Amino acid sequence: MTQPSPNLTLSHLVEQRRAAGEPLVNLTFGEARLPVLPELAQQLAAGAHRASYGPVAGAEDARGAVAGYFERRGLPTDPADIVLAPGSKPLLMALNLAADGDVLLPRPAWNTYAPQVRYAGREPLAVPVPDVCGGVPDPGALRGAIRRARAAGHTPRLLVLTLPDNPTGTFAPPDLVRELAAVAEAEDLLIVSDEIYRDVLHDPAAPFLSPAEIVPERTVVTTGLSKSLGIGGWRVGAARFPAGPRGRAVRDGVVAAASEIWSTLAGPLQQVAAYAFAEPESVRTRMAAAARLHGAVARAVHARATAAGAHCRPPTAGFYVYPDFEPLRAPLARHGITGSASLAAHLLDHGGVAVLAGHLLGDDPAALRFKAATSLLYGDTEQQLSALRAEDPTALPHIAGQLARIEEAFTRLTKGPGPHRNRRSS
Missing domain, CATH: 3.40.640.10 (Type I PLP-dependent aspartate aminotransferase-like (Major domain))
Incomplete structure (x- = not known):
């Protein structure tokens, strides 16, 4: 009747390629990558009976x-x-x-x-x-x-x-x-x-x-x-x-x-x-810190998309941006990018950045739009804790490095494919 969920499928494939040595930036899956609040873990254990x-x-x-x-x-x-x-x-x-x-x-x-x-x-x-x-x-x-x-x-x-x-x-x-x-x-x-x-x-x-x-x-x-x-x-x-x-x-x-x-x-x-x-205090405090983190990183990705020439609504909630590269249609077409599928494929294969193409979300397949899930940029558990506590999480090295790669991938869209510099060296 239908195919498996595209975001789950694509995220799994990207993680497999990363495990094989490709340093891909994964923006495909809307998971809030946060460490488990200790009080929640305590409640889970207390409820085992x-x-x-x-x-x-x-x-x-x-x-x-x-x-x-x-x-x-x-x-x-x-x-x-x-x-x-x-x-x-x-x-x-x-x-x-x-x-x-x-x-x-x-x-x-x-x-x-x-x-x-x-x-x-x-x-x-x-x-x-x-x-x-x-x-x-x-x-x-x-x-x-x-x-x-x-x-x-x-x-x-x-x-x-x-x-x-x-x-x-x-x-x-x-x-x-x-x-x-x-x-x-x-x-x-x-x-x-x-x-x-x-x-x-x-x-x-x-x-x-x-x-x-x-x-x-x-x-x-x-x-x-x-x-x-x-x-x-x-x-x-x-x-x-x-x-x-x-x-x-x-x-x-x-x-x-x-x-x-x-x-x-x-x-x-x-x-x-x-x-x-x-909603005890521990939960309220965590939710507030998480919302600040999500907003800061989403705005950083939004800024890089618009700087590259895309139209994009400023993010105001959640951890997504949805840029539209329609202003760059002519130069993108010279490199074979004519819709959301080819745009997402180009970003993955020539920029090392995985996104979810807009047509998978019911959008016009000819539109140059995709979803980027920014919550996957927070790193491992210790890095996530650092990001939650940071005044400016986008300045942390592990987040700033991925933002730089996203910026490069967006700005290189109109410069031709070139070699794939993200695959593991043999």
């Missing part, structure tokens, strides 16, 4: 902690409206199984959304993002897309918003979220707001608005601990469902799917969730 299956939706203490997390963000929540899972990805898949209709997605978007829709037997309907940000469809284009989809026999009923966004590293301003919520209300759409990067705002005072604050009766919010706390391999995700009959019906459908797919979040990780979502 929780060996029974437990409730499918999650243990009472964990669901209560997640409800409190949302309440502190302006969303009063009953723990009964929370479902936990081994990561937010299976929750998103279960939502596709539990809700009816085809799914409206921003273009470009995280590469998992569209395959999940297809696995559920539905149609992904991509709508271009506005100029100001990624993660949400342009409201005007969305209205037109809904009309055309219905005329073609499709049934658009779900609208996915990514706040903040992967792949562009930006988030929609409040006025735009309000406009999209109005469209959802007028067209009777269920909103799925993927807010796993909410706690990775580069400016903690930036105005963030969730659609669940405007149309709570039709918004499901998903989140998790992989991006804010760097424990992606532990797989802790959560969803908040609307109160009322519609929300309860969707929640019940997700719980039914969960009971047949993953049964429940592992007991020790329920204990981690109960601790982390309660």
